[in-house]
Amino acid sequence: MITAFLNNFFSAAEVEKFISVFKSEFLIATWETIYVTLLSTLFAVIIGLPLGILLVAGEKGGVRPLPSWLLWIIGTVINLLRSVPFLILMIMVIPLTRAIVGTSVGTVASMVPLVIASFPFVARLAESSLREVNPNIIEAAQSMGATPMQIITKVIIPESMPSLISNLTIAVTTILGYSAMSGIIGGGGLGKIAINYGYYRYQYLIMLTAVVLLIVIVQLLQYFGTNAAKKSDKRLKS
DSSP: HHHHHHHSSSHHHHHHHHHHIIIIHHHHHHHHHHHHHHHHHHHHHHHHHHHHHHHTSSSSSSSOOHHHHHHHHHHHHHHHHHHSSSHHHHTTHHHHHHHHOOOOOSTTTTHHHHHHHHHHHHHHHHHHHTTTTHHHHHHHHTTTOOOOHHHHIIIIIHHTHHHHHHHHHHHHHHHHHHHHHGGGTTOHHHHHHHIIIISSSSOOHHHHHHHHHHHHHHHHHHHHHHHHHHHHHHGGTT
16 A cells, blocks of 8 residues: 555655665664664763853852863863864764774764764753753852752752753754764764665655654654653642
8 A cells, every 4th residue: 555655656666665775774774873863962961061060160150160261171172163064073083983983984983973063062051051040049058068069969950950851852853963964974874874865876765764764753852852851840840
């Protein structure tokens, strides 16, 4: 039935090729896209969240002021990496990717530029979320004798958790888009299928299917992220 429906819009050869690729490559490619996106997000959070905390807690009047030159260096590095388009960044870090992974192509190799491109984005998102915390709550914790680390871990982060989760969801979906672009330099996943078959071989049915699967993944990530943010919001529980 599906084959007959597709034959109304595409040639028999295109439909036959689509069925063959769908059975042999789409399942693996979807899994590669999901795990590369989630793993890259994890590494981006491990690097980016502490940087965001430093930018907020280390500023003048923060809970743990840092030297202005150090904050300037952190902010400059973040801004420099954010200003480089991802496609160019992928090419720029090929030598670094080879040094870390041993190759510049493949699913694992694509994670290196993904993490480098995304952790500055995560850092700025985290900074934005942490700045939303009511200063009065922080002052109350300080007046009770809480240490800077206690204020960060037990006040600032918990109070900003709904916003952090919402921004993390934005980061995940952005990294998913980056992962699809990595197919241009040999990265795996749905992006590779869309580029190899849609761009190079004009197999538009295969490309459209890859795009639809990417949309579905984004919708699922957004759904779970939004629900998690709502559940962590204490204001909605009262």
